[in-house]
Amino acid sequence: MHSDHESYMGFSLLSRLNKSLETIVGILEGVSIDSVINLREVSFLTEWIRHCDDVRHLHPFNELIPVINTALADGVLTEEEKLDILWLCSRLDTKGDYVNNVLYDMQRLHGILGGILADGKITETELTGLMGWLSENDHLKTCWPYDEVESLISGVMQDGVIDEKEQLLLQRLFSEFIQLADDKTITNPPVIMGGQMVGLCSFAPAIKFEDSWFCFTGASTKYKRRDLKEMVEKLGGKFTDSMTGKVDYLVIGADGNPCWAYACYGRKVEAAVNYRKTGRNVQLVHEIDFHDAVADALG
Incomplete structure (x- = not known):
């Protein structure tokens, strides 16, 4: 575990x-x-x-x-x-x-x-x-x-x-x-947005760290939550533990969480989906893509 x-x-x-x-x-x-x-x-x-x-x-x-x-x-x-x-x-x-x-x-x-x-x-x-x-x-x-x-x-x-x-x-x-x-975690299930079938997690997302708000859900296969927070802040981003309307990127940990009531996703994912339905441009990003973006930003 x-x-x-x-x-x-x-x-x-x-x-x-x-x-x-x-x-x-x-x-x-x-x-x-x-x-x-x-x-x-x-x-x-x-x-x-x-x-x-x-x-x-x-x-x-x-x-x-x-x-x-x-x-x-x-x-x-x-x-x-x-x-x-x-x-x-x-x-x-x-x-x-x-x-x-x-x-x-x-x-x-x-x-x-x-x-x-x-x-x-x-x-x-x-x-x-x-x-x-x-x-x-x-x-x-x-x-x-x-x-x-x-x-x-x-x-x-x-x-x-x-x-x-x-x-x-x-x-x-x-x-x-x-x-x-x-x-243990969602990968890219489709959802209906504006009559169109789209992936829940962004495919090969272009992640901008400077002045962007990040939130994390689930558990990382590599890092503690505080380490992820430090990565974001080092690259000019901002971190919050709450999934609010100001969040630009919700990063989904690749290790999921066996205590989630819905098994494959949690409250923050559901909140992010609801924000997207209202037109808020929040991206759901899989942890693997997040780490790739960090590596690219660090050069």
Whole structure:
């Protein structure tokens, strides 16, 4: 674990339990949204369960994991087994009042997106099921990435057929919201801006340090936050810990943060996206591009 994350782990246990539970429910809904569960989708769910090792001995996972493992033992997840697991999840309520229901529903959406993509292909039937889920959960409107997902799917489904370009766009977006293995941070998911599909992180950004405001989120693979601050200030830039309207560049640490409630991004990223929607020219920059820009500026 990255040292920057250790201080979060002690007080984030409840949120990590809930996030894992909601994501598993979402994956189950996603892999079965077209009424078919294939071998690749079962393998995806099995792999996700393997990544819950740090909480599997705790309630509710000490009850849930054995049930899921039994269901997956033969390499097949039947409809009845899925319903049994979903029923158990609904009874294993650890939520309390520490965050509102929007958080849980958004975590479930992330799981659904991952479940749909589990077999490597997104079908028209799956998108129809997803649109139904989005309609039933329209209280998530304005919460990123609900609007982007809904807008992209609506555009793709206008002619009722997913062409090759649309398939790639859908896969690119959906793949950002399930964290497995070392994929700890967003890379460049597309978002809808002014009716156009654009990348969230700037591609090969031209970064100007002099008199520009920088903010950082997540953890760096190379430096402490204070080191990043010193780099910016040495090159004539200004640093802030808060994602406000004055920020020009939000740098996203390549090591992510396992305590983020939304797994692949955090509050600052969502705030930056909302600023961009209002016309504020804030650039989201991946840490790798930031280091390249620093190297260029230092000559």
